[in-house]
Amino acid sequence: DAGVIQSPRHEVTEMGQEVTLRCKPISGHNSLFWYRQTMMRGLELLIYFNNNVPIDDSGMPEDRFSAKMPNASFSTLKIQPSEPRDSAVYFCASSLRVGVGNSPLHFGNGTRLTVT
Amino acid sequence: SQKIEQNSEALNIQEGKTATLTCNYTNYSPAYLQWYRQDPGRGPVFLLLIRENEKEKRKERLKVTFDTTLKQSLFHITASQPADSATYLCALQANSGYALNFGKGTSLLVTP
Numbered sequence: 224d225a226g227v228i229q230s231p232r233h234e235v236t237e238m239g240q241e242v243t244l245r246c247k248p249i250s251g252h253n254s255l256f257w258y259r260q261t262m263m264r265g266l267e268l269l270i271y272f273n274n275n276v277p278i279d280d281s282g283m284p285e286d287r288f289s290a291k292m293p294n295a296s297f298s299t300l301k302i303q304p305s306e307p308r309d310s311a312v313y314f315c316a317s318s319l320r321v322g323v324g325n326s327p328l329h330f331g332n333g334t335r336l337t338v339t
Numbered sequence: 340s341q342k343i344e345q346n347s348e349a350l351n352i353q354e355g356k357t358a359t360l361t362c363n364y365t366n367y368s369p370a371y372l373q374w375y376r377q378d379p380g381r382g383p384v385f386l387l388l389i390r391e392n393e394k395e396k397r398k399e400r401l402k403v404t405f406d407t408t409l410k411q412s413l414f415h416i417t418a419s420q421p422a423d424s425a426t427y428l429c430a431l432q433a434n435s436g437y438a439l440n441f442g443k444g445t446s447l448l449v450t451p
Contacts, residue, residue, distance in 0.1 A: 265444065279438065327385035
């Protein structure tokens with residue numbers, strides 16, 4: 224089991240550029256989550272998918288953020304255009320089943336995004 | 340609004356002692372509560388899950404309590420070791436959906 228795989232690990236980009244973060248969940252997991260972590264706000268849920276369908280994107284901060292899950296083994300989070308305040312660590316996590324209260328989340332090691 | 344509060348001050352303890360971390364919550368009616376460990380540069384790693392009808396749960400040197408009246412969970416590490424140094428996060432399922440909401444975590448430093 225390779226765990227949740229995220230790429231890239233680090234991304235440095237200039238304001239206004241498009242950024243795409245990638246995630247491969249654990250095989251067989253039905254739910255996928257994107258979180259953002261900053262010192263000030265901690266871990267914030269951005270969006271989650273169940274069986275590849277977006278269920279709740281109310282945490283996506285602005286229309287500049289979009290996420291897709293074209294199949295069970297791949298998801299992307301895109302920021303276009305990026306701004307310095309988007310600088311954070313972005314985590315992808317997957318879970319075996321819906322109703323995560325009783326199902327652990329498995330996190331990737333994150334993408335550290337720096338927007339200058 | 341829903342809140343999950345953990346002590347923002349780092350906890351420094353001596354090796355061999357018991358570390359106790361606190362998680363308080365408001366405006367949640369959780370059926371479950373989870374604890375995670377996060378090391379620098381890594382994603383959170385699941386440690387323990389406790390159900391609302393379980394007062395206490397143990398796993399090796401870890402013990403979690405869950406008091407739904409006080410709206411509080413305590414996380415204990417007995418016989419602490421320097422390798423236990425990390426940030427510990429508690430998490431609850433949001434009332435409005437299926438996702439987990441996290442506290443900001445408490446940093447634990449165990450010194451030899």
